[in-house]
Amino acid sequence: MTPVLPLIRKQTVAAYYNVPEHFQVYTERQIDKIEALKQLSEAQRFEMKVVANVLPFRVNKYVIEHLIDWQKVPDDPIFQLVFPQKGMLSPNDFEHMASVLRSTNDRSIIVQNANEIRHRLNPHPAEQQSLNVPCEDNEPIEGIQHKYRETVLFFPGQGQVCHSFCSFCFRWAQFIGDKNLRFSNTEAEKLHQYLARYKSISDLLITGGDPMVMKTDHLVAYLEPLLRPEFDHIQTIRVGTKSLSFWPHRYVSDEDSNQLIILLEKMVKAGKHIAIMAHFNHWREMVTPVVQEAISRLRASGVVIRTQSPLLNHINNDPEVWAYMWREQVRLGLVPYYMFVERDTGARRYFEVPLLRAWQVYREALQRVSGLGRTVRGPSMSAGPGKVEIQGVSEINGEKVFVLRFLQARNPNWVQQPFFAQFDPEATWLDQLKPALGEEKFFFQDEYDAMQKKQTSPRAYE
Numbered sequence: 062m063t064p065v066l067p068l069i070r071k072q073t074v075a076a077y078y079n080v081p082e083h084f085q086v087y088t089e090r091q092i093d094k095i096e097a098l099k100q101l102s103e104a105q106r107f108e109m110k111v112v113a114n115v116l117p118f119r120v121n122k123y124v125i126e127h128l129i130d131w132q133k134v135p136d137d138p139i140f141q142l143v144f145p146q147k148g149m150l151s152p153n154d155f156e157h158m159a160s161v162l163r164s165t166n167d168r169s170i171i172v173q174n175a176n177e178i179r180h181r182l183n184p185h186p187a188e189q190q191s192l193n194v195p196c197e198d199n200e201p202i203e204g205i206q207h208k209y210r211e212t213v214l215f216f217p218g219q220g221q222v223c224h225s226f227c228s229f230c231f232r233w234a235q236f237i238g239d240k241n242l243r244f245s246n247t248e249a250e251k252l253h254q255y256l257a258r259y260k261s262i263s264d265l266l267i268t269g270g271d272p273m274v275m276k277t278d279h280l281v282a283y284l285e286p287l288l289r290p291e292f293d294h295i296q297t298i299r300v301g302t303k304s305l306s307f308w309p310h311r312y313v314s315d316e317d318s319n320q321l322i323i324l325l326e327k328m329v330k331a332g333k334h335i336a337i338m339a340h341f342n343h344w345r346e347m348v349t350p351v352v353q354e355a356i357s358r359l360r361a362s363g364v365v366i367r368t369q370s371p372l373l374n375h376i377n378n379d380p381e382v383w384a385y386m387w388r389e390q391v392r393l394g395l396v397p398y399y400m401f402v403e404r405d406t407g408a409r410r411y412f413e414v415p416l417l418r419a420w421q422v423y424r425e426a427l428q429r430v431s432g433l434g435r436t437v438r439g440p441s442m443s444a445g446p447g448k449v450e451i452q453g454v455s456e457i458n459g460e461k462v463f464v465l466r467f468l469q470a471r472n473p474n475w476v477q478q479p480f481f482a483q484f485d486p487e488a489t490w491l492d493q494l495k496p497a498l499g500e501e502k503f504f505f506q507d508e509y510d511a512m513q514k515k516q517t518s519p520r521a522y523e
Protein backbone atom coordinates (compact mmCIF):
# COMPACT_ATOMS: atom_id res chain seq x y z
CA MET A 62 0.00 0.00 0.00
CA THR A 63 1.00 3.55 -0.64
CA PRO A 64 2.06 5.41 2.50
CA VAL A 65 -0.05 8.34 3.62
CA LEU A 66 1.73 11.58 2.92
CA PRO A 67 2.00 14.32 5.50
CA LEU A 68 0.39 17.65 4.70
CA ILE A 69 3.02 20.22 3.90
CA ARG A 70 3.16 23.21 6.21
CA LYS A 71 3.67 26.76 4.99
CA GLN A 72 6.69 27.47 7.24
CA THR A 73 8.65 24.64 5.67
CA VAL A 74 7.90 26.07 2.26
CA ALA A 75 9.14 29.53 3.18
CA ALA A 76 12.29 28.07 4.69
CA TYR A 77 12.82 26.08 1.54
CA TYR A 78 12.64 28.83 -1.01
CA ASN A 79 14.43 31.47 0.97
CA VAL A 80 17.51 29.51 -0.01
CA PRO A 81 16.85 29.38 -3.73
CA GLU A 82 18.20 26.37 -5.52
CA HIS A 83 20.17 26.91 -8.69
CA PHE A 84 19.12 25.09 -11.77
CA GLN A 85 21.84 22.64 -12.69
CA VAL A 86 21.52 20.13 -15.47
CA TYR A 87 23.41 16.99 -16.54
CA THR A 88 23.37 15.46 -20.04
CA GLU A 89 24.81 12.25 -21.49
CA ARG A 90 28.39 13.55 -21.48
CA GLN A 91 28.18 14.28 -17.74
CA ILE A 92 26.87 10.96 -16.47
CA ASP A 93 30.13 10.38 -14.59
CA LYS A 94 29.73 13.72 -12.82
CA ILE A 95 26.48 12.72 -11.13
CA GLU A 96 27.51 11.99 -7.57
CA ALA A 97 24.46 9.83 -6.76
CA LEU A 98 25.23 7.41 -9.61
CA LYS A 99 28.48 6.39 -7.94
CA GLN A 100 26.47 3.86 -5.95
CA LEU A 101 25.94 1.95 -9.20
CA SER A 102 28.53 -0.34 -10.75
CA GLU A 103 30.77 0.71 -13.64
CA ALA A 104 28.85 -1.75 -15.85
CA GLN A 105 25.52 -0.15 -14.97
CA ARG A 106 26.82 3.31 -15.79
CA PHE A 107 28.13 2.03 -19.10
CA GLU A 108 24.67 0.65 -19.93
CA MET A 109 23.25 4.10 -19.26
CA LYS A 110 25.76 5.71 -21.57
CA VAL A 111 24.94 3.25 -24.34
CA VAL A 112 21.24 4.12 -24.19
CA ALA A 113 21.89 7.84 -23.64
CA ASN A 114 23.81 7.98 -26.89
CA VAL A 115 20.66 6.98 -28.76
CA LEU A 116 17.77 8.41 -26.74
CA PRO A 117 17.92 11.89 -25.26
CA PHE A 118 19.06 12.22 -21.66
CA ARG A 119 18.92 15.26 -19.41
CA VAL A 120 18.31 15.48 -15.70
CA ASN A 121 18.59 18.29 -13.19
CA LYS A 122 19.77 18.42 -9.63
CA TYR A 123 16.32 18.98 -8.10
CA VAL A 124 15.07 15.73 -9.65
CA ILE A 125 18.16 13.86 -8.47
CA GLU A 126 18.11 15.24 -4.94
CA HIS A 127 14.43 15.64 -4.16
CA LEU A 128 12.39 13.27 -6.32
CA ILE A 129 14.43 10.08 -6.53
CA ASP A 130 14.61 7.77 -3.55
CA TRP A 131 18.15 6.43 -4.03
CA GLN A 132 17.56 3.61 -1.54
CA LYS A 133 15.09 2.14 -4.06
CA VAL A 134 17.21 2.51 -7.21
CA PRO A 135 16.92 1.02 -9.85
CA ASP A 136 13.21 0.32 -9.21
CA ASP A 137 12.43 3.82 -8.02
CA PRO A 138 9.77 5.21 -10.42
CA ILE A 139 11.39 8.63 -10.82
CA PHE A 140 14.77 7.02 -11.49
CA GLN A 141 13.03 5.03 -14.23
CA LEU A 142 11.39 8.21 -15.49
CA VAL A 143 14.64 10.07 -16.18
CA PHE A 144 17.58 7.64 -16.27
CA PRO A 145 18.26 5.44 -19.31
CA GLN A 146 17.73 1.70 -18.81
CA LYS A 147 19.19 -1.12 -20.86
CA GLY A 148 15.77 -2.50 -21.87
CA MET A 149 14.89 0.74 -23.66
CA LEU A 150 16.78 -0.52 -26.72
CA SER A 151 16.31 -3.89 -28.38
CA PRO A 152 19.05 -6.38 -27.45
CA ASN A 153 20.53 -6.05 -30.96
CA ASP A 154 20.58 -2.27 -30.98
CA PHE A 155 21.97 -2.22 -27.46
CA GLU A 156 24.82 -4.59 -28.33
CA HIS A 157 25.56 -2.70 -31.51
CA MET A 158 25.79 0.65 -29.75
CA ALA A 159 27.80 -0.85 -26.90
CA SER A 160 30.38 -2.20 -29.34
CA VAL A 161 30.58 1.14 -31.14
CA LEU A 162 31.27 2.92 -27.84
CA ARG A 163 33.86 0.34 -26.85
CA SER A 164 35.70 0.72 -30.13
CA THR A 165 35.75 4.47 -30.76
CA ASN A 166 35.63 7.96 -29.30
CA ASP A 167 34.90 9.54 -32.68
CA ARG A 168 31.67 11.54 -32.26
CA SER A 169 30.75 11.39 -35.92
CA ILE A 170 30.88 7.59 -36.00
CA ILE A 171 28.91 7.37 -32.76
CA VAL A 172 26.27 9.80 -34.01
CA GLN A 173 25.96 8.07 -37.36
CA ASN A 174 25.33 4.71 -35.68
CA ALA A 175 22.91 6.30 -33.23
CA ASN A 176 20.97 7.89 -36.09
CA GLU A 177 20.52 4.56 -37.82
CA ILE A 178 18.94 3.15 -34.69
CA ARG A 179 16.84 6.28 -34.13
CA HIS A 180 15.30 6.08 -37.57
CA ARG A 181 14.00 2.61 -36.79
CA LEU A 182 12.23 3.91 -33.67
CA ASN A 183 9.36 5.66 -35.49
CA PRO A 184 10.46 9.21 -34.63
CA HIS A 185 7.23 10.75 -35.97
CA PRO A 186 4.22 8.82 -34.77
CA ALA A 187 0.67 9.62 -35.87
CA GLU A 188 1.55 11.44 -39.12
CA GLN A 189 2.47 14.55 -37.18
CA GLN A 190 4.56 16.09 -39.92
CA SER A 191 2.68 14.99 -43.01
CA LEU A 192 -0.88 15.63 -41.88
CA ASN A 193 -0.83 18.14 -39.03
CA VAL A 194 1.29 20.99 -40.30
CA PRO A 195 -0.85 23.54 -42.13
CA CYS A 196 0.30 25.22 -45.34
CA GLU A 197 0.04 28.74 -46.62
CA ASP A 198 0.90 29.32 -50.32
CA ASN A 199 2.10 25.71 -50.44
CA GLU A 200 4.65 26.44 -47.72
CA PRO A 201 4.31 24.59 -44.40
CA ILE A 202 3.87 26.96 -41.47
CA GLU A 203 6.63 25.92 -39.15
CA GLY A 204 5.91 25.49 -35.48
CA ILE A 205 2.18 24.94 -35.87
CA GLN A 206 0.16 21.73 -35.87
CA HIS A 207 -3.54 21.84 -36.52
CA LYS A 208 -5.10 18.43 -36.28
CA TYR A 209 -8.41 19.06 -34.54
CA ARG A 210 -10.71 21.87 -35.63
CA GLU A 211 -10.90 23.73 -32.30
CA THR A 212 -7.32 23.40 -31.17
CA VAL A 213 -4.02 24.64 -32.56
CA LEU A 214 -0.71 23.37 -31.23
CA PHE A 215 2.14 25.84 -31.16
CA PHE A 216 5.82 24.95 -30.63
CA PRO A 217 7.62 28.16 -29.65
CA GLY A 218 11.28 28.16 -30.71
CA GLN A 219 12.57 29.04 -27.24
CA GLY A 220 10.55 26.28 -25.59
CA GLN A 221 11.89 23.23 -27.41
CA VAL A 222 13.78 21.75 -24.48
CA CYS A 223 12.69 20.58 -21.01
CA HIS A 224 14.11 20.94 -17.50
CA SER A 225 14.75 17.19 -17.62
CA PHE A 226 13.82 14.61 -20.24
CA CYS A 227 11.36 11.78 -19.64
CA SER A 228 12.82 8.51 -20.82
CA PHE A 229 9.51 7.59 -22.52
CA CYS A 230 8.91 10.94 -24.22
CA PHE A 231 7.05 10.70 -27.55
CA ARG A 232 8.70 13.93 -28.63
CA TRP A 233 12.17 12.45 -28.06
CA ALA A 234 13.19 13.00 -31.69
CA GLN A 235 13.13 16.76 -31.20
CA PHE A 236 15.86 16.59 -28.63
CA ILE A 237 18.58 14.78 -30.53
CA GLY A 238 19.74 17.69 -32.60
CA ASP A 239 18.29 16.70 -35.97
CA LYS A 240 16.78 19.93 -37.26
CA ASN A 241 14.45 18.08 -39.64
CA LEU A 242 12.85 16.39 -36.70
CA ARG A 243 12.14 19.56 -34.84
CA PHE A 244 8.92 21.50 -34.69
CA SER A 245 9.64 24.99 -33.64
CA ASN A 246 8.78 28.56 -34.39
CA THR A 247 10.43 31.73 -33.34
CA GLU A 248 7.89 34.00 -34.88
CA ALA A 249 4.98 35.06 -32.77
CA GLU A 250 3.63 36.96 -35.72
CA LYS A 251 2.98 33.89 -37.86
CA LEU A 252 1.12 32.27 -35.02
CA HIS A 253 -1.02 35.33 -34.45
CA GLN A 254 -1.83 35.65 -38.16
CA TYR A 255 -2.92 32.04 -38.30
CA LEU A 256 -5.09 32.32 -35.21
CA ALA A 257 -6.70 35.55 -36.35
CA ARG A 258 -7.65 33.95 -39.63
CA TYR A 259 -9.54 30.85 -38.47
CA LYS A 260 -12.47 31.72 -36.25
CA SER A 261 -13.26 28.04 -35.62
CA ILE A 262 -10.19 27.86 -33.38
CA SER A 263 -11.13 28.27 -29.71
CA ASP A 264 -8.06 26.72 -28.08
CA LEU A 265 -4.39 27.44 -28.39
CA LEU A 266 -2.17 24.76 -26.92
CA ILE A 267 1.41 25.92 -26.40
CA THR A 268 3.69 22.96 -26.18
CA GLY A 269 7.29 21.83 -26.69
CA GLY A 270 9.59 20.67 -25.28
CA ASP A 271 8.34 22.68 -22.40
CA PRO A 272 7.13 26.25 -22.97
CA MET A 273 7.78 26.99 -19.30
CA VAL A 274 11.56 26.82 -19.89
CA MET A 275 11.06 30.14 -21.71
CA LYS A 276 11.72 33.42 -20.00
CA THR A 277 8.56 35.25 -19.05
CA ASP A 278 9.39 37.99 -21.60
CA HIS A 279 8.93 35.50 -24.43
CA LEU A 280 5.66 34.24 -23.01
CA VAL A 281 4.45 37.82 -22.80
CA ALA A 282 5.19 38.28 -26.52
CA TYR A 283 3.16 35.21 -27.43
CA LEU A 284 0.27 35.68 -25.02
CA GLU A 285 -0.47 39.33 -24.47
CA PRO A 286 -1.41 40.11 -28.10
CA LEU A 287 -4.17 37.52 -27.75
CA LEU A 288 -6.05 40.01 -25.57
CA ARG A 289 -6.80 42.09 -28.68
CA PRO A 290 -10.36 41.92 -30.06
CA GLU A 291 -9.39 40.00 -33.23
CA PHE A 292 -8.59 37.07 -30.92
CA ASP A 293 -11.87 37.02 -29.04
CA HIS A 294 -12.54 33.54 -30.47
CA ILE A 295 -9.43 32.21 -28.68
CA GLN A 296 -11.10 31.42 -25.38
CA THR A 297 -8.66 28.96 -23.89
CA ILE A 298 -4.90 28.98 -23.79
CA ARG A 299 -3.31 25.80 -22.59
CA VAL A 300 0.32 25.39 -21.69
CA GLY A 301 1.59 21.82 -21.73
CA THR A 302 4.34 21.51 -19.15
CA LYS A 303 6.34 19.16 -16.98
CA SER A 304 7.82 22.05 -14.99
CA LEU A 305 5.72 21.42 -11.87
CA SER A 306 7.51 18.08 -11.62
CA PHE A 307 10.97 18.94 -12.84
CA TRP A 308 11.41 22.58 -11.82
CA PRO A 309 8.55 23.98 -9.70
CA HIS A 310 10.90 26.83 -8.77
CA ARG A 311 9.77 28.31 -12.09
CA TYR A 312 6.71 29.62 -10.24
CA VAL A 313 8.34 30.32 -6.91
CA SER A 314 11.96 31.48 -6.88
CA ASP A 315 13.24 32.05 -10.43
CA GLU A 316 14.19 35.59 -11.33
CA ASP A 317 11.04 36.14 -13.36
CA SER A 318 8.63 33.94 -11.36
CA ASN A 319 6.60 36.85 -10.09
CA GLN A 320 6.37 38.34 -13.56
CA LEU A 321 5.05 35.03 -14.84
CA ILE A 322 2.35 34.84 -12.18
CA ILE A 323 1.38 38.43 -12.97
CA LEU A 324 1.11 37.61 -16.70
CA LEU A 325 -1.14 34.63 -16.02
CA GLU A 326 -3.30 36.67 -13.70
CA LYS A 327 -3.63 39.42 -16.28
CA MET A 328 -4.77 36.95 -18.97
CA VAL A 329 -7.33 35.43 -16.62
CA LYS A 330 -8.67 38.82 -15.51
CA ALA A 331 -9.07 39.81 -19.17
CA GLY A 332 -11.40 36.86 -19.64
CA LYS A 333 -9.23 34.06 -21.04
CA HIS A 334 -9.25 30.58 -19.60
CA ILE A 335 -5.63 29.69 -18.90
CA ALA A 336 -5.08 25.98 -18.43
CA ILE A 337 -1.80 24.57 -17.23
CA MET A 338 -1.70 21.03 -18.61
CA ALA A 339 0.57 19.54 -15.98
CA HIS A 340 2.34 16.30 -16.70
CA PHE A 341 2.55 14.14 -13.56
CA ASN A 342 3.44 10.46 -13.92
CA HIS A 343 3.57 9.57 -10.24
CA TRP A 344 2.35 11.12 -6.99
CA ARG A 345 5.95 11.32 -5.83
CA GLU A 346 6.40 14.34 -8.09
CA MET A 347 3.76 16.22 -6.09
CA VAL A 348 5.03 15.98 -2.53
CA THR A 349 7.92 18.40 -2.16
CA PRO A 350 7.24 21.72 -0.40
CA VAL A 351 8.28 23.67 -3.47
CA VAL A 352 5.84 21.95 -5.87
CA GLN A 353 2.99 22.49 -3.43
CA GLU A 354 3.92 26.14 -3.15
CA ALA A 355 4.06 26.41 -6.95
CA ILE A 356 0.60 24.86 -7.22
CA SER A 357 -0.86 27.25 -4.70
CA ARG A 358 0.69 30.30 -6.40
CA LEU A 359 -0.59 29.18 -9.79
CA ARG A 360 -4.07 28.58 -8.44
CA ALA A 361 -4.10 31.96 -6.76
CA SER A 362 -3.43 33.54 -10.18
CA GLY A 363 -6.74 32.11 -11.41
CA VAL A 364 -5.42 29.50 -13.84
CA VAL A 365 -6.80 25.96 -13.82
CA ILE A 366 -4.29 23.14 -13.55
CA ARG A 367 -5.31 19.99 -15.41
CA THR A 368 -3.20 16.86 -15.29
CA GLN A 369 -2.23 14.15 -17.73
CA SER A 370 0.12 11.20 -18.05
CA PRO A 371 0.66 8.05 -20.01
CA LEU A 372 0.40 4.67 -18.33
CA LEU A 373 3.96 3.33 -18.17
CA ASN A 374 5.37 0.00 -17.24
CA HIS A 375 8.14 0.41 -14.60
CA ILE A 376 6.70 3.78 -13.50
CA ASN A 377 2.98 3.75 -12.82
CA ASN A 378 1.61 0.38 -13.95
CA ASP A 379 -0.43 0.08 -10.75
CA PRO A 380 -4.01 1.23 -10.06
CA GLU A 381 -3.10 2.33 -6.53
CA VAL A 382 -0.43 4.72 -7.81
CA TRP A 383 -3.01 6.37 -10.09
CA ALA A 384 -5.78 6.43 -7.48
CA TYR A 385 -3.46 8.00 -4.94
CA MET A 386 -2.20 10.51 -7.50
CA TRP A 387 -5.72 11.53 -8.55
CA ARG A 388 -6.92 11.86 -4.95
CA GLU A 389 -3.92 14.08 -4.15
CA GLN A 390 -4.55 16.13 -7.26
CA VAL A 391 -8.18 16.71 -6.32
CA ARG A 392 -7.14 17.68 -2.80
CA LEU A 393 -4.63 20.19 -4.17
CA GLY A 394 -7.25 21.63 -6.53
CA LEU A 395 -5.98 20.04 -9.76
CA VAL A 396 -8.31 18.49 -12.33
CA PRO A 397 -7.35 15.01 -13.64
CA TYR A 398 -7.79 15.14 -17.44
CA TYR A 399 -6.18 12.37 -19.54
CA MET A 400 -4.65 8.94 -19.06
CA PHE A 401 -2.75 8.11 -22.24
CA VAL A 402 -1.50 4.86 -23.73
CA GLU A 403 2.29 4.94 -24.27
CA ARG A 404 2.81 5.87 -27.91
CA ASP A 405 4.32 3.73 -30.64
CA THR A 406 7.70 5.45 -30.72
CA GLY A 407 11.12 5.62 -29.03
CA ALA A 408 11.51 3.40 -25.99
CA ARG A 409 7.96 2.01 -26.22
CA ARG A 410 9.25 -1.58 -25.91
CA TYR A 411 10.22 -0.83 -22.31
CA PHE A 412 7.13 1.09 -21.23
CA GLU A 413 4.18 -0.29 -23.15
CA VAL A 414 1.48 -2.42 -21.56
CA PRO A 415 -1.34 -4.25 -23.37
CA LEU A 416 -4.47 -2.17 -24.00
CA LEU A 417 -6.35 -4.66 -21.86
CA ARG A 418 -4.06 -3.95 -18.91
CA ALA A 419 -4.36 -0.19 -19.50
CA TRP A 420 -8.13 -0.41 -19.30
CA GLN A 421 -7.94 -2.54 -16.14
CA VAL A 422 -5.62 -0.07 -14.41
CA TYR A 423 -7.84 2.86 -15.39
CA ARG A 424 -10.98 1.14 -14.21
CA GLU A 425 -9.59 -0.07 -10.90
CA ALA A 426 -8.04 3.31 -10.18
CA LEU A 427 -11.27 5.11 -11.01
CA GLN A 428 -13.19 2.84 -8.68
CA ARG A 429 -10.98 4.04 -5.84
CA VAL A 430 -11.62 7.77 -6.22
CA SER A 431 -14.72 9.88 -5.69
CA GLY A 432 -16.63 11.48 -8.54
CA LEU A 433 -14.36 14.55 -8.45
CA GLY A 434 -11.43 12.40 -9.55
CA ARG A 435 -13.43 10.79 -12.35
CA THR A 436 -12.99 13.73 -14.70
CA VAL A 437 -10.05 11.83 -16.16
CA ARG A 438 -10.65 10.16 -19.54
CA GLY A 439 -8.80 7.25 -21.04
CA PRO A 440 -6.92 5.14 -21.57
CA SER A 441 -6.51 7.11 -24.78
CA MET A 442 -4.34 6.41 -27.82
CA SER A 443 -3.25 9.57 -29.60
CA ALA A 444 -3.13 7.99 -33.04
CA GLY A 445 -3.23 9.22 -36.65
CA PRO A 446 -7.03 9.48 -36.99
CA GLY A 447 -7.55 10.92 -33.51
CA LYS A 448 -7.64 10.14 -29.81
CA VAL A 449 -9.17 6.71 -29.37
CA GLU A 450 -10.36 5.68 -25.93
CA ILE A 451 -10.68 2.08 -24.80
CA GLN A 452 -14.07 2.06 -23.14
CA GLY A 453 -13.99 -1.55 -22.13
CA VAL A 454 -14.33 -5.20 -23.03
CA SER A 455 -17.73 -6.61 -23.92
CA GLU A 456 -19.40 -9.46 -25.73
CA ILE A 457 -21.75 -9.02 -28.68
CA ASN A 458 -23.53 -12.06 -30.11
CA GLY A 459 -20.94 -14.32 -28.52
CA GLU A 460 -17.95 -12.35 -29.89
CA LYS A 461 -15.58 -10.77 -27.40
CA VAL A 462 -14.78 -7.19 -28.38
CA PHE A 463 -13.04 -3.99 -27.33
CA VAL A 464 -15.48 -1.10 -27.21
CA LEU A 465 -13.75 2.04 -28.51
CA ARG A 466 -14.63 5.66 -29.20
CA PHE A 467 -12.97 8.81 -30.45
CA LEU A 468 -12.45 11.47 -27.78
CA GLN A 469 -11.09 13.72 -30.49
CA ALA A 470 -10.84 13.17 -34.27
CA ARG A 471 -9.61 14.67 -37.53
CA ASN A 472 -13.24 14.72 -38.59
CA PRO A 473 -15.40 16.03 -35.72
CA ASN A 474 -18.21 13.73 -36.93
CA TRP A 475 -16.26 10.71 -35.72
CA VAL A 476 -16.26 11.89 -32.10
CA GLN A 477 -18.28 9.89 -29.54
CA GLN A 478 -19.33 7.19 -31.97
CA PRO A 479 -18.74 3.79 -30.36
CA PHE A 480 -16.97 1.20 -32.54
CA PHE A 481 -15.70 -2.30 -32.00
CA ALA A 482 -12.44 -4.20 -32.41
CA GLN A 483 -11.76 -7.90 -32.00
CA PHE A 484 -10.63 -8.61 -28.45
CA ASP A 485 -6.87 -9.10 -28.37
CA PRO A 486 -5.24 -9.44 -24.95
CA GLU A 487 -1.81 -8.66 -26.38
CA ALA A 488 -2.49 -5.62 -28.57
CA THR A 489 -0.73 -2.45 -27.44
CA TRP A 490 -1.74 0.05 -30.15
CA LEU A 491 -4.55 0.86 -32.55
CA ASP A 492 -2.71 -0.49 -35.61
CA GLN A 493 -2.78 -3.98 -34.06
CA LEU A 494 -6.55 -3.98 -33.69
CA LYS A 495 -8.91 -5.54 -36.24
CA PRO A 496 -12.55 -4.62 -36.77
CA ALA A 497 -15.00 -6.94 -35.01
CA LEU A 498 -18.46 -8.28 -35.92
CA GLY A 499 -17.50 -9.28 -39.47
CA GLU A 500 -16.66 -5.73 -40.58
CA GLU A 501 -13.75 -5.33 -42.97
CA LYS A 502 -12.73 -1.84 -41.94
CA PHE A 503 -13.29 0.58 -39.14
CA PHE A 504 -15.96 3.14 -39.99
CA PHE A 505 -13.48 5.99 -40.41
CA GLN A 506 -10.91 4.13 -42.51
CA ASP A 507 -11.91 5.21 -46.02
CA GLU A 508 -12.16 8.83 -45.06
CA TYR A 509 -8.85 8.72 -43.22
CA ASP A 510 -7.15 7.05 -46.20
CA ALA A 511 -8.44 9.85 -48.42
CA MET A 512 -7.06 12.50 -46.03
CA GLN A 513 -3.66 10.82 -46.11
CA LYS A 514 -3.68 10.67 -49.89
CA LYS A 515 -4.59 14.31 -50.29
CA GLN A 516 -2.81 15.46 -47.14
CA THR A 517 -5.61 17.88 -46.52
CA SER A 518 -6.85 17.59 -43.01
CA PRO A 519 -5.35 20.73 -41.45
CA ARG A 520 -6.38 22.86 -44.41
CA ALA A 521 -9.95 21.65 -44.24
CA TYR A 522 -10.82 24.27 -41.65
CA GLU A 523 -11.43 27.26 -43.86
Ligand SMILES: *Cc1c(COP(=O)(O)O)cnc(C)c1O
Pocket residue numbers: 206208209212213214266443448468469
Ligand atom coordinates in the same frame (compact mmCIF):
# COMPACT_ATOMS: atom_id res chain seq x y z
C1 LIG B 1 -4.67 15.96 -27.66
C2 LIG B 1 -4.46 16.92 -28.74
C3 LIG B 1 -5.16 18.12 -28.76
C4 LIG B 1 -6.14 18.51 -27.68
O1 LIG B 1 -7.28 17.69 -27.70
P1 LIG B 1 -8.42 17.88 -26.59
O2 LIG B 1 -9.37 16.74 -26.79
O3 LIG B 1 -9.07 19.20 -26.88
O4 LIG B 1 -7.76 17.85 -25.28
C5 LIG B 1 -4.94 18.97 -29.83
N1 LIG B 1 -4.07 18.65 -30.85
C6 LIG B 1 -3.40 17.49 -30.85
C7 LIG B 1 -2.49 17.18 -32.01
C8 LIG B 1 -3.57 16.58 -29.80
O5 LIG B 1 -2.88 15.43 -29.82
